[in-house]
Amino acid sequence: MEAEAATLLGKYIGAGMACTAMGGAGVGIGHVVGNYLSGALRNPAAAREQIATMFLGIAFAEALGIFGFLIALLLMFAV
Amino acid sequence: MAAASDAGNGGLSIHPMDQFVVKPLFGDGPIGLFTITNATLWMALVVAAIAALLILGTRGRALVPTRVQSMAEMLYGFIHQMVTDVLGEDGVRFFPYIFTLFVFILFSNLMGLIPYSFTVTSHVAVTATLALVVFGTVIILGFIKQGTHFLGLFWPTSAPMALRPVLAVIEVISFFVRPVSHSIRLAGNMMAGHAVLKVFAAFVAPMSILGVLPLALMVAIVGLEVIVAIVQAYIFAILTVIYLRDAVHPMAH
Numbered sequence: 391m392e393a394e395a396a397t398l399l400g401k402y403i404g405a406g407m408a409c410t411a412m413g414g415a416g417v418g419i420g421h422v423v424g425n426y427l428s429g430a431l432r433n434p435a436a437a438r439e440q441i442a443t444m445f446l447g448i449a450f451a452e453a454l455g456i457f458g459f460l461i462a463l464l465l466m467f468a469v
Numbered sequence: 470m471a472a473a474s475d476a477g478n479g480g481l482s483i484h485p486m487d488q489f490v491v492k493p494l495f496g497d498g499p500i501g502l503f504t505i506t507n508a509t510l511w512m513a514l515v516v517a518a519i520a521a522l523l524i525l526g527t528r529g530r531a532l533v534p535t536r537v538q539s540m541a542e543m544l545y546g547f548i549h550q551m552v553t554d555v556l557g558e559d560g561v562r563f564f565p566y567i568f569t570l571f572v573f574i575l576f577s578n579l580m581g582l583i584p585y586s587f588t589v590t591s592h593v594a595v596t597a598t599l600a601l602v603v604f605g606t607v608i609i610l611g612f613i614k615q616g617t618h619f620l621g622l623f624w625p626t627s628a629p630m631a632l633r634p635v636l637a638v639i640e641v642i643s644f645f646v647r648p649v650s651h652s653i654r655l656a657g658n659m660m661a662g663h664a665v666l667k668v669f670a671a672f673v674a675p676m677s678i679l680g681v682l683p684l685a686l687m688v689a690i691v692g693l694e695v696i697v698a699i700v701q702a703y704i705f706a707i708l709t710v711i712y713l714r715d716a717v718h719p720m721a722h
Contacts, residue, residue, distance in 0.1 A: 442554070442707055449704050453650035459657055460649070 405465040411458020418451030485667035489591055489660065508595075511587040515576045523572075544572065548706065555710045556717065563713055566606075570599060571706040578659060578698030582691065591659040593652060600652035603709050611716035622715060651708055658701050662694045 426444040430437035491506050500506060526541025534542060548568045552560050574590055581588025589595050611619035623640045624633060669687050673680040 442551070445700070445704055445707060446711065449654065449708060452654060453646075456650055456653050456657055457646075460653055 401465050401469065405462040408458045408461040408465065411461075412455040415452050415455020415458075418454070419448050422447040422451055485664040485671070488587070488663060488667060491592070507587045508589055508592065511577070511580065512589050515573065515580055515589065518580065519572050519576050544568075551707060552710055555707070555714055560710075560713075560717065563710075567706055567710060570603075570709060571702055574599070574655065574705050575699065575702035578702055579695070581659065581663070582694055582698065588659050588663060590655055591663060593656045596652040596656045597648070599705075600648040603651065603712060604648040607712045607716045610713070614717055619716070647712065651705070655701050655705055658697055662690075662697055666690060666694070 422444060426437075426440065426447075430440070491500065491508050493500055493504050493506050494510060495505065498504070522537065523541050526537045529535060529538055531538060545568070548571050549561075549564060552564050552567055556563060577589040580586055581591065611622070615621075623637050623644070625636050625640065626633075628636050666687060669683045669690065672683040673687075676683065
């Protein structure tokens with residue numbers, strides 16, 4: 391019984407810690423969009439073509455946060 | 470899911486994850502391969518809505534478009550522009566596939582925002598199917614178009630020789646992780662947004678008069694969710710196009 395409770399405790403703590411990965415993704419996305427915006431304000435003529443690139447950068451930055459979320463989900467419902 | 474609902478006994482009257490439960494429409498029987506569930510119903514409604522918009526929109530074909538026609542034309546032109554920008558003029562062959570993916574995901578995201586509806590794309594099973602089809606298409610198409618040269622994707626010739634094995638390992642991992650991130654990005658975004666809405670909805674009634682605060686916040690979050698729904702459909706489509714570019718144009722990256 392003790393071991394079971396400890397496992398559950400570890401699971402929940404681990405799931406919470408895995409969610410810190412999303413903070414990193416937030417920093418990354420902010421960085422991408424902020425730099426896009428500063429570039430776009432300097433040269434508004436070239437801004438439109440780079441929107442797709444910006445979204446691509448967001449998607450890649452977000453992917454790493456998603457892996458953390460995935461670990462949290464696995465810990466909660468699968469392990 | 471059971472552990473989570475046990476933990477929330479004292480607090481929420483409606484569990485925020487209840488909205489994602491797949492249940493049969495008729496009776497309470499077990500869910501088999503051909504059981505009609507609420508997911509089936511909403512998928513059919515999404516397809517019906519898309520068909521209605523595109524068929525009604527293109528029926529008149531007026532020179533000065535009506536509102537419905539210009540919506541259909543905007544959707545079509547937007548995706549056409551995206552495909553030709555990334556894949557070039559001969560990439561138009563893939564346009565029907567990309568357009569289908571985009572419109573299906575866009576409509577299921579947006580129709581999931583209707584109260585009491587069911588968000589089809591909040592289930593990893595649905596998005597993983599879409600992402601795995603893209604993944605399989607890229608592999609098969611890559612080997613058909615480029616033969617064994619397709620494996621050059623994993624062997625970056627522009628890097629110094631000493632670095633190449635390390636980079637090859639990273640490239641292989643990032644290639645096989647694609648369907649995972651591709652599918653969970655969409656499902657996670659949809660699920661998280663809807664769960665947040667339900668959590669805030671549970672705050673409204675217990676706070677009596679102060680309940681207007683979470684209510685106002687919810688209105689703002691619904692607005693944000695509309696943007697997220699559109700952006701996630703766009704990201705899914707553009708990632709599909711970019712993965713297809715790897716298969717069609719060698720050494721593009």
